[in-house]
Amino acid sequence: MHRVHARRASRARPAIGFVSQPEPKTIGHFARGRQLVAGNFLFSGSLTEAKGTSIWDIAADNAIVADELQGCAWLDDLAAVGDAKARACAQDWVWEWINRYGRGRGLGWTPDLVGLRLIRWIQHGFFLLRGQEKDASAAFYRSLAQQTIFLSRRWSKSQHGLPRFEALTGMIYAGLSLEGMERHVDPAVAALARECSKEIDDTGGIPTRNPEELLEVLTLLTWAVQALTEMDRQPPAPILTAIARITPTLRALRHADGGLARFHGGGRGLDGRLDHALAASGDKTRPGEGLHMGYARLSAGRTSLVADAMPPPTGPTSVNAHASTLAIELTSGRRPLLVNCGSGRSFGEEWRRAGRATPSHSTLCIDGYSSSRLGPPSRLAASRQELLVDIPQNVVAEFSTLHAGRRLEMSHDGFRLTHGLTHARTLDLAVDGRGMVGEDLLTTLTDLDKQKFEVAVDQSALQGVQYALRFHLHPDVDATIDMGGAAISMALKSGEIWILRHDGHAQMTLEPSVYLENGRLKPRPTQQVVLSGRTMAYATRVRWSLAKAQDTPEGVRDLVTDDMMEPDID
DSSP states (O other): OHHHHHHHHTTOOOOOSBSOOOOOOSOOOHHHHHHHHTTEEEETTEEEEOTTOOGGGSOTTOHHHHHHHHTTTHHHHHHHHOSHHHHHHHHHHHHHHHHHHTTSOSSOOSHHHHHHHHHHHHHTHHHHHTTOOHHHHHHHHHHHHHHHHHHHHHGGGSOTTHHHHHHHHHHHHHHHHBTTOGGGHHHHHHHHHHHHHHHSOTTSOOTTOOHHHHHHHHHHHHHHHHHHHHTTOOOOHHHHHHHHHHHHHHHHTBOTTSOBOOOTTOOSOSTTHHHHHHHHHTOOOOOOSSOBTTEEEEEETTEEEEEEOSOOOOGGGGTTOOOOTTOEEEEETTEEEEEOOOOOGGGOHHHHHHHHSGGGSSSEEETTBOSSEEEEEOTTSGGGOEEEESOOSOEEEEEEEETTEEEEEEEEEEEHHHHSEEEEEEEEEETTSSEEEEEEEEEOOSHHHHHHHHHHHHHTTTSOEEEEEEEEEOTTOEEEEEGGGTEEEEEOTTSOEEEEEEOSSSEEEEEEEEEOOTTSSSOEEEEEEEEEEEEOSSEEEEEEEEEEOTTSOSOOOOOOOHHHHOOOOO
């Protein structure tokens, strides 16, 4: 039905022209824009080198890349270059879209993609229209209006959450900016206010618990508020309240290096997007005590830690969720140390499934089991992807203050169903941030748990239930086995050295791992520290510590940025 309404909208001949045009709010990358002009197309980890080729002719069989192209975020990068060649590429590709898809044919006709495309076209309108003939300008305005009409008829069929925020924000932008489209503004604003009340909970979280997705929601809301304010319209209270709830939550999920914690399919966020969104919100509220969208945060000195301390999403919202309960990420200064592998979505379905499993996170798993399992494909989920099932039912997190720092105590029962075991994790962060002591406990709580555990031990030929406590390292960390195998030394590019030790009850090894990062051509190889063993008792405890080496200075001037070290694509 999207295609049907797209074709109907293409027959409209509305009034054309801008009433007003918002200034570009998006942040482009000069280097990426230069590569686009040179014919190097890098989208969602897929690189196509085809100088002189239209952007619409690349990766036609890759749905992820196709969606990224149809949202037209690449306009930000071309605008960041801003010269005649970049403008010519932008104009050629936009008008080619109008000729190929503008009559409701082909890809890109879903409410969320149309909303994103409208925002980009309107924000970069002057950049695109400069030097264009009257007929080309008329075709551009007509396409904008036709897409707005499509949105007015189909936004309600978009999925709740981020896709609907994208559709409604695009409709608001178009209604405020285009002649004859102002009648669509009030319905879109009212719908956006209802969506904020429904989707943004009291803690400033969203049902998917994806931090990067929450950042995109905040970005869209701030754009909508700014567009309304510039036209002397008062944004509804639910939208302003949602922004006020989201901003402290995102601050709690921001590591010391400025990137977001990578959980439940989310990445670090585009460079500068988080700081820009927080500044645009105008809200300077700091995160309070307790959980934020189900995540616990400890920070001291240069060190920040974020832990997943809540059950994962369920039902259709779990389509991209991970079995990451009690997993942690830790950053020192602007250098990540402990990470989760991340979402492998852009590298194919096998990597995506692997990234969702518990062994791909910095936490404990047993016998290769995840704390939640992937169920069969669901008709309710987008693209019939697997939802999470058998998730932990009881997840607990408590904070306390120690004489020399802060303590976080967590537990989950995700292994009770299969092995009768509950995983408890205690983390003590020193007041100066230079050290952390951890304890991971596997225990039975009831007689029924003991019976299930005994069955699991019997099935292992009385060898015990195998467990593995994993600490995935960022690719920039240089790890080596030290002290005759009793410790792992980890050197950061800032010059800091961290050392991981344990109590000797587990076997410590340094093993290969991967870092799954959207935008890369392939997974980045890295390492992981693994503390493994077998449990035969009703309670097994593993104690470990992570601390800076004594010779690491209190303050390290970390002036080299990652983009200085990333070579351009040849």
